[in-house]
Amino acid sequence: MKEFFSNPAVWFVLIVLMFGLLALIIFLIRKFFINKKEEKPEIDEAQIAEERLNNILETVEDDKDLDQFEESSKQVEEDVK
Numbered sequence: 481m482k483e484f485f486s487n488p489a490v491w492f493v494l495i496v497l498m499f500g501l502l503a504l505i506i507f508l509i510r511k512f513f514i515n516k517k518e519e520k521p522e523i524d525e526a527q528i529a530e531e532r533l534n535n536i537l538e539t540v541e542d543d544k545d546l547d548q549f550e551e552s553s554k555q556v557e558e559d560v561k
Contacts, residue, residue, distance in 0.1 A: 484490060
């Protein structure tokens with residue numbers, strides 16, 4: 481038995497096993513016993529996309545630009561049909 485523990489490879493394996501066991505215990509404690517952070521409320525992806533677009537896009541205030549936008553929208557609708 482004394483020869484067994486005098487081998488450096490055995491000590492290395494024992495140290496690795498101890499740290500592995502410690503990591504496993506910490507993982508299980510954190511998973512099952514420590515309260516998880518409050519979960520964020522789920523937000524719809526469409527709502528997120530709409531908020532991002534609202535931040536980027538500007539409202540059209542010029543009448544000339546608004547008329548041009550409406551004309552192009554009508555042309556796109558006609559092309560789709």
